[in-house]
Each structure stands twice: as C-alpha cells, then as structure tokens.
Amino acid sequence: xxxFMEPESVAIIGISRKxxxxxxxxxxxxxxxxxxxxxxxxxxxxxxxxGKKVYPNVRxxxxxxxxxxxxxxxxxxxxxxxxxxxxxxxxxxxxxxGFADADSRGKEIQREMTEIAKRDGIRILGPNTLGVLDNFxxxxxxxxxLSKEKAPVGLICQSGVFxxxxxKYSGVIGKGIDLGNACDIGFCEALRYFGEDPDIKxxxxxxxxxxxxxxxxxLASRIVKEKPIIIFKxxxxxxxAKSALSHSGSMAGNYEVYKAGxxxxxxxxxxxxxxxxxxxxxxxxxxxxxxxxxxxVTFSGAAGIMATDALERYxxxxxxxxxxxxxxxxxxxxxxxxxxxxxxxxxxxxxxxxDKAYSIALSxxxxxxxxxxxxxxxxxxxxxxxSFLDVSEALNDIIEELPCKPVLFWLYGPNTEEIGxxxxxxxxxxxxxxxxxxxxxxxLLRDRHSYLHRENNKVWTSNPVI
Numbered sequence: 374x375x376x377f378m379e380p381e382s383v384a385i386i387g388i389s390r391k392x393x394x395x396x397x398x399x400x401x402x403x404x405x406x407x408x409x410x411x412x413x414x415x416x417x418x419x420x421x422x423x424g425k426k427v428y429p430n431v432r433x434x435x436x437x438x439x440x441x442x443x444x445x446x447x448x449x450x451x452x453x454x455x456x457x458x459x460x461x462x463x464x465x466x467x468x469x470x471g472f473a474d475a476d477s478r479g480k481e482i483q484r485e486m487t488e489i490a491k492r493d494g495i496r497i498l499g500p501n502t503l504g505v506l507d508n509f510x511x512x513x514x515x516x517x518x519l520s521k522e523k524a525p526v527g528l529i530c531q532s533g534v535f536x537x538x539x540x541k542y543s544g545v546i547g548k549g550i551d552l553g554n555a556c557d558i559g560f561c562e563a564l565r566y567f568g569e570d571p572d573i574k575x576x577x578x579x580x581x582x583x584x585x586x587x588x589x590x591x592l593a594s595r596i597v598k599e600k601p602i603i604i605f606k607x608x609x610x611x612x613x614a615k616s617a618l619s620h621s622g623s624m625a626g627n628y629e630v631y632k633a634g635x636x637x638x639x640x641x642x643x644x645x646x647x648x649x650x651x652x653x654x655x656x657x658x659x660x661x662x663x664x665x666x667x668x669x670v671t672f673s674g675a676a677g678i679m680a681t682d683a684l685e686r687y688x689x690x691x692x693x694x695x696x697x698x699x700x701x702x703x704x705x706x707x708x709x710x711x712x713x714x715x716x717x718x719x720x721x722x723x724x725x726x727x728d729k730a731y732s733i734a735l736s737x738x739x740x741x742x743x744x745x746x747x748x749x750x751x752x753x754x755x756x757x758x759x760s761f762l763d764v765s766e767a768l769n770d771i772i773e774e775l776p777c778k779p780v781l782f783w784l785y786g787p788n789t790e791e792i793g794x795x796x797x798x799x800x801x802x803x804x805x806x807x808x809x810x811x812x813x814x815x816x817l818l819r820d821r822h823s824y825l826h827r828e829n830n831k832v833w834t835s836n837p838v839i
Contacts, residue, residue: 374558374566376464377498378507378548380439382411383514384431384462386453387445390419397516399442399468400425406521407511413438431460442504442514444468450500451485458493466514467500473554474501483556490557502553503533509547509572523547525574526653527567529560531581543577544650561588568596575657577649578604583631590638597639601656601821605643606631639824641817648813651805655814658800659779661822662815664745666692668738669715670731671750672722676785676808677715680748683812689819691715692743701737705730727751728767735768739775746779746815748808753784753792765795765802772801779818781811 385400392398400412401423413436414422417429428434431441431453441457443450447469457465472483483500490497498504504514508523517537524545528535531552539546548570550563560583567573576596583589593602606628635642641652667689671677681691691714702712705721716738721730731751738744754762772780782796782804793804805811 374550374562376439376496377466377505377550377558378566379510379512380410380464382413382437382439383408384413384415384428384434384438384441386415386431386441386443386456387449388414388416388419388422388427390416390422392423398423399444399514399516402516402518403513406513406519408513409511411436431456431462434460438462439464441465442468444516447471447479447482447500450482451489454486454489454495454497458489458495462495464496464498466498466502466504467553467556468502468504468514468516470501472500473556483554487556497557498550499553500556502551503536504551506536506546506549520545523572525572526657527570527573527576528578529563529567529576530579531555532579535579542579542649543653546577547572555584559585561585561592564589564592564596564602568592568600573600575600575653576602577653578602580604580606580631581608586634590634593635593640594638598825601641602639603641603643603649603652603656604635605646605649606635639821641821651810651814652817654803655779655781655817656821658797658803659781659814659818660777661825662746662779662818663822665689665819666743666745667748667815668692668694668741668744668746669748669750670734670738671715671717672719672752673750673785674715674717674719676750676783677717680750680783680808680812681715683809684748684815686809687812687816689746689812689815692738692741692745694738695741695743698737698741702734705733727762727764731764732767732771735780736771736775739778739780744778746818747781748811748815749780749782749802750808751782751784753786753789755788756791763792763795765792765798768796768802769799773799779815781805781814783808783811 388400389398392401400414413434414425414427415431416427419427421427441462443453443465445453450467472479486497506513506519508521513519515536519536522545524547526546528543528546528549533551535542536549567576632642667684669677669680694714699712705725707720710720718730718734738747751764752762780802782802784792784804796802796804
C-alpha cells in the first residue's frame with residue numbers, strides 16, 4: 374500500500390485539459406493539496422497542462438513512476454493497465470465507474486482487471502473510487518475538495534461520500550482508502566496497512582460487502598488489541614443488499630452473520646447512520662470503562678432521569694455513591710437537599726457558584742471506587758454575558774489531576790457548539806448531542822474494556838460464513 378499512500382511520482386492517465394473552478398482537475402487539486410512529488414500528466418490530445426509537459430502514454434515517460442491514476446472511459450482501462458505493466462508501474466488507481474457496478478460488459482472488464490493484477494503483479498485500487506487520502510504526507514488522489522487535518526484516524530470505505538463528508542461521518546480523518554469495487558485491493562490489505570501505521574490510532578470502516586471473511590476477522594482480532602476498529606455495515610436489508618450490488622458490485626452477505634463475527638472479533642459494529650462520529654470520538658479520546666457503574670452529575674433533575682433511562686437501555690447502572698462521597702457533597706448543598714445518584718447539584722450552584730460546585734462534585738464522584746464512568750449535564754450559555762454558567766474551564770483545570778475514568782457531557786442551552794469545543798479542548802472530556810448518545814458511548818468503552826481483558830482472548834480460528 375505504500376506506493377498508493379506515499380508515492381514520490383504519479384502519472385495521471387486521462388488528465389483533463391480543463392482547469393480552474395468546476396473543472397474537477399485532479400492534478401490541480403493534487404498540487405493545491407501540497408503534493409511535492411513528480412506528476413506526469415498523460416493525455417494524447419495535449420502537450421502542456423498547468424505548465425507541465427503532457428505525455429501521450431505512460432510508456433513515453435522515461436522516469437520511474439510509483440503510482441498511476443487512471444481516469445479514462447472504461448473501454449480504455451485495460452489498455453491503460455497494460456501500458457502500466459510495460460512501464461513497470463506497480464500500483465494503479467482506477468477512478469471511473471461502469472464496471473461490476475454496471476452492466477455485463479462492465480463486469481467483464483473488471484474481471485480482466487483482476488486477472489491483470491494477478492498475472493502481472495500490478496496492484497489495483499478500485500475501480501469506482503476516489504482513491505486515497507494522506508494528510509500526513511499532503512497527498513490525495515481525489516478530484517473533490519477534502520478537509521486537511523492530521524488526525525490519527527484511518528478510514529476504509531467503499532464510497533467517496535465518506536471522504537467528502539468526513540466531518541459528518543467520522544468527524545475527522547488523517548488517512549483514507551476508498552476501495553470502491555475492490556477488484557484487487559480489498560479490506561484486508563487496507564486494514565493491515567492501517568494496523569501497522571504509527572500515525573493511525575483508530576480505524577473507521579464503511580463496509581458494503583466482504584469476500585474474505587475468515588482472513589479479515591483473524592486480522593481484525595489481532596489489530597483490535599492495539600487499535601479500536603469500528604465498522605458501519607450497510608446493506609442490512611434485502612433492498613439495501615441489492616443496492617450495494619449495483620453501487621460497488623459488492624455482495625452484501627448475511628447481515629446477522631456479519632454482526633456476530635465482527636463482535637466476536639472485538640470490532641465495534643455499528644447499525645445506525647450517525648453513530649460513527651460518536652464512536653470515533655469516544656474510542657479515540659476516552660479511557661475504557663472497567664465496570665457498569667455510572668455517576669450522573671446534573672444541573673437538571675429531569676435530565677438526570679433521562680440519563681438514568683438511557684443507561685439502563687445499554688446495560689449500565691447508576692453507581693451507589695459511597696458515604697464519603699455523599700458527605701463531601703452534603704457540605705455543598707442545603708440541608709433540605711436529598712443527595713444520591715443522579716446527583717442534582719443546582720442548589721449547590723445557587724449557593725456556591727457553578728465552577729466551585731461542579732468541580733467539587735466531579736472530583737468526589739470520579740474518586741469514588743464504585744464509579745466507573747461519569748455523565749455530566751450542564752448548560753451551554755451565551756458568552757460572555759453568562760460566562761459564570763460555563764464550567765468547561767474549571768473542569769478542565771482539575772481533570773488532569775483526577776483518576777483516569779471516562780467523563781462524558783451532554784450540554785443544553787443556546788451555545789452548545791462553542792461550549793462543547795471548550796469542554797473538549799484537553800481531550801479528557803467529550804460532549805454528545807443527546808443523553809442517549811452519551812450512554813451508548815459509555816457502553817462502547819465498557820465493551821472494549823471487557824474484550825481487552827477477556828480470558829483466553831484468542832485469534833479467530835473458526836470458519837465464518839461471510
């Protein structure tokens with residue numbers, strides 16, 4: 374995969390002569406992204422594009438080429454790949470659609486591509502792909518604009534929508550591999566690459582279908598001990614599976630078998646759109662949770678009840694706070710205030726101020742041996758008019774001195790985005806859009822701890838039907 378992710382020289386076969394806004398010129402996008410290696414544009418109908426000499430084919434380039442990106446009509450794909458073989462190019466990305474995702478002729482061409490890869494030793498990514506993204510090395514093969522952040526998140530997907538829409542899907546990505554139809558390079562190669570990549574700490578995956586189930590699960594069960602692997606499997610319905618076949622030419626397989634196999638291998642298996650962004654944020658930033666006991670610290674009694682209901686749905690429970698914890702909290706609160714879990718600290722806030730009340734309450738529950746994780750509930754006020762209600766800075770000031778337990782917050786009020794960023798500034802506290810999402814996220818941390826500490830945690834050896 375190194376020639377795909379870190380090439381020193383690239384040939385773009387079928388480069389457009391159009392440049393500027395709306396042209397979707399891959400070379401132009403690559404240069405703007407910061408790629409400093411050699412680019413050889415290939416187009417028999419041009420002599421110069423963006424000031425670079427244009428070649429009629431890769432055979433006429435006399436320099437070493439690490440990677441070829443093929444964006445030609447599908448009828449020309451096979452001849453272009455054969456040219457790459459002659460030019461001793463070891464890696465190629467086929468961008469265009471119209472192969473196994475289309476008609477019988479497209480399926481036939483894709484079969485020929487697979488045969489070339491096996492016979493001639495050239496590795497092929499795609500077809501029907503945006504290719505790769507590597508923000509650590511300023512490299513992309515996407516003709517679409519992408520966000521550029523050096524996040525330790527590796528993305529494997531079968532659709533470019535997860536590249537372009539990364540902020541809505543996984544939050545951020547540092548590196549990405551779009552497998553597309555996966556005629557040659559598949560999930561195992563991509564997973565192995567990210568598993569060995571020191572820049573990547575967590576692997577997010579969109580999967581439509583998988584043809585190498587046993588190998589993938591064996592590989593995943595080894596990698597997941599070092600790096601969380603999250604998979605969002607689409608095509609769970611009969612109609613969705615049929616759509617997957619027409620989209621990427623991928624057989625979606627039996628959904629329940631996928632789910633059981635992935636979970637047994639220690640993979641975090643997602644079933645709903647919108648869960649990936651929360652799962653990535655949680656497993657990347659927060660420590661695992663040793664047990665099921667949760668403390669809920671809240672400005673609102675009603676919200677505390679909502680959190681309690683959500684925790685129960687995910688097999689979590691309210692921790693029984695120790696007498697020492699109750700004693701510390703009683704010193705903050707009025708005599709008439711009953712104290713327990715959920716812990717309503719609003720009367721203490723009215724008496725001592727938000728910063729002091731919340732700091733003492735959080736310190737007390739996080740030091741309680743019966744508490745494995747914390748859900749906090751606080752307001753997100755407009756700044757600076759109501760800064761006295763924003764406890765983000767105060768809690769971040771103390772949290773590094775406290776035991777390492779997961780702390781999650783749900784914020785309510787008119788300014789959740791700005792206050793949320795303040796809470797997450799030190800990456801020790803994470804915020805969530807709903808209490809349901811917060812409780813579910815704690816369950817992921819509980820499940821990961823359970824898997825990592827399970828007795829006789831062995832590599833997958835059975836033969837799953839995937």
